[in-house]
Amino acid sequence: MTFKKAVEAAPHPVNRAYRPGKQALESRHRGQVTCADSRRLKGSIFLDAALAQEPGYADKPRWDYGLGYKPMNGRECTVWVEVHSATTREVSKVLNKLQWLRDWLNSEAEQLKKMTLFTKDDFRFVWIASSGIKIPRNSRQARQLSQSGIPSPLKHLSLP
8 A cells, every 4th residue: 555545545634634745744844854765755744734623633632744655675654753842841742642643543544554564663653853852861751752662852854
């Protein structure tokens, strides 16, 4: 299955959120995501914006973006990206967003969930810092991130 078809299989209004390449990313965030071969970026969705006005979702801690990506010699997969302040105070907020995303994938978006499982662990769920990174490596919050499946926040996501 392709990322585009997986998005189209998701419930309304997400099924209409697909954009080619990085077009769904806000312009201020596009430069924070690069790919060695832009043809491997298969599309994107702005999940947060798609669900912001929907009853039952407006007050939830929604994840920002989904990206379709085809690694060299691999299956097309989904990379989930959250752009957020990277401080110890914000770790619990991002973890809440991650739990919401996992719940949403499990209950609402089976095809996107399947494509997420094809993604290498390092790229499955990515936190990009909206500014500097202020989470000490040996802090309780860094351990929480590690245990949750999110690598430490990045300044920039560079897909091979």
